[in-house]
Amino acid sequence: MELTRLKGFQDLLGPQARTLSHVEERARLLMERYAVGEIRIPLLERIELYQRSTGETSDIVSKQMYTFTDRDEAGTTLALRPEGTPGVVRAYIEAGLDRSDPEQRFFYSGPMFRRERPQKGRYRQFYQFGVEVFGRADPACDAELLVMIDDLRRDLGLEFQFEINSLGCPKCRPAFRAALLDYGRLHFMELCRDCHERLERNPLRLLDCKIDVKLAEAAPKSLDYLCEECRKHFASVVGMLDAAGVRFVVNARIVRGLDYYMRTTFEVTSTNLGAQNAVVAGGRYDGLVEVLGGAPVPGIGFAIGMERLALAMEAARTPRETLPRVALIALGEAAARKATELARELRALPLQVELLSTERSLKAQLKRADKIGANYAVIIGPDELARAAVQLRDLGASSQREVSLAKLAAELGAARQ
Ligand code: ATP
Ligand code: MG
Numbered sequence: 001m002e003l004t005r006l007k008g009f010q011d012l013l014g015p016q017a018r019t020l021s022h023v024e025e026r027a028r029l030l031m032e033r034y035a036v037g038e039i040r041i042p043l044l045e046r047i048e049l050y051q052r053s054t055g056e057t058s059d060i061v062s063k064q065m066y067t068f069t070d071r072d073e074a075g076t077t078l079a080l081r082p083e084g085t086p087g088v089v090r091a092y093i094e095a096g097l098d099r100s101d102p103e104q105r106f107f108y109s110g111p112m113f114r115r116e117r118p119q120k121g122r123y124r125q126f127y128q129f130g131v132e133v134f135g136r137a138d139p140a141c142d143a144e145l146l147v148m149i150d151d152l153r154r155d156l157g158l159e160f161q162f163e164i165n166s167l168g169c170p171k172c173r174p175a176f177r178a179a180l181l182d183y184g185r186l187h188f189m190e191l192c193r194d195c196h197e198r199l200e201r202n203p204l205r206l207l208d209c210k211i212d213v214k215l216a217e218a219a220p221k222s223l224d225y226l227c228e229e230c231r232k233h234f235a236s237v238v239g240m241l242d243a244a245g246v247r248f249v250v251n252a253r254i255v256r257g258l259d260y261y262m263r264t265t266f267e268v269t270s271t272n273l274g275a276q277n278a279v280v281a282g283g284r285y286d287g288l289v290e291v292l293g294g295a296p297v298p299g300i301g302f303a304i305g306m307e308r309l310a311l312a313m314e315a316a317r318t319p320r321e322t323l324p325r326v327a328l329i330a331l332g333e334a335a336a337r338k339a340t341e342l343a344r345e346l347r348a349l350p351l352q353v354e355l356l357s358t359e360r361s362l363k364a365q366l367k368r369a370d371k372i373g374a375n376y377a378v379i380i381g382p383d384e385l386a387r388a389a390v391q392l393r394d395l396g397a398s399s400q401r402e403v404s405l406a407k408l409a410a411e412l413g414a415a416r417q
Helices: 015-033 047-055 059-064 085-094 139-156 173-186 193-201 203-208 213-218 228-244 306-316 333-347 362-371 382-386 405-415
Strands: 044-046 067-069 077-080 104-113 125-134 160-166 248-250 262-270 278-284 299-305 325-330 352-355 376-380 389-394 399-404
Touching (some): 015 125, 015 306, 044 047, 044 085, 047 059, 047 085, 085 104, 085 125, 085 299, 125 306, 139 262, 139 306, 160 228, 173 203, 203 213, 228 262, 262 306, 299 306, 325 333, 325 362, 333 376, 333 405, 362 376, 376 382, 376 405, 382 389
Parallel strands (some): 160 248
Antiparallel strands (some): 044 077, 067 077, 125 299, 160 262, 278 299, 376 389, 389 399
16 A cells, blocks of 8 residues: 555554543543633644744754745744644733733643654654643642642543652752753763753753663752742642642652743653653743743643553553443334334433444344444344334343333343443
């Protein structure tokens, strides 16, 4: 086949698509309980939005973005969104909320695009579900977002590890940054090639280097440099997480490379996954709204990698509640008409009902019922129709009996319990 899909892009069929939708549905339900409203934003934006927010020197912007020139006169450069936060912040400012009604909470859900090296759990188009809260600088807000993620974890029956850190603020970060720079220079010969570049541009990134792990672990820690306010803020977050029963560890290596990220940062990994085990990343970005041209409004958010969440579900084999499946078998035109009506009634119970091909023999249809894993076959032929009844076959128990049409819904309804 010539017209194959692109490298790093996926087709999701049947159960795989279902798992992804399932985790999204559960996350959406949770948003209602947390009173977080939805926001839908474009997949395409001007490239400058990401250059200014994600940062020109980040891997995402410098190497991974899909960009192209538009056909307009100005030749505007467009980018497929590599993450959700910049677009949400732009929309928030563009709607004037930063000035008129700054306290807002939004969630988004949809595909992101990054041209990175594909592997399991790492794709060039992947789905993120994210939450952004504006206008709240207090620690209760940080804790609430982490509790929210823990609620989702619990709802899905998964095990997560929460790692949190505080990066300080514009007041205390310079001292930390300087200490890291000194440390990096001192160990320059031992650093990897990427870190040589990172050192002057963005020394914080030394900490999340996947190669220089030992050096990163021994590096100065932001928590040791926090000012009094940042220390209090972090202690409050920790206290609230303890009170709410969220288990976490403090990890000094959890950083975000950009200047507007401050105070609380976190990463959540799934113990159900192997290599690509980071499922959620987030943090406070109090300077970002201003960087993108808005008022100085604080913000905090996170993004969930939905494929990784789905993979964790599969690895954990968390049984999902599914409706009992009924194969409806009709023999003859009149029975097929009745079956069409009956299918509708049964689906409303609710049951999962598939009306099989009426052009096939009874034997062929029963074979099909087995193949699709139906729990019940409901058979209706001319004789049954005349008696206002059906044959109800329990495919698990291989037993069959006649049930009147009037009683069928009640019988199958009971099967749902
Ligand atoms: P990683 O360290 O795995 O590259 P990241 O730091 O680039 O992640 P973020 O940009 O913070 O990740 O995105 C948040 C979450 O989105 C990640 O924790 C991960 O679950 C998911 N994610 C990021 N990139 C991809 C990708 N290419 N394919 C699938 N999921 C991804
Ligand atoms: Mg990445």
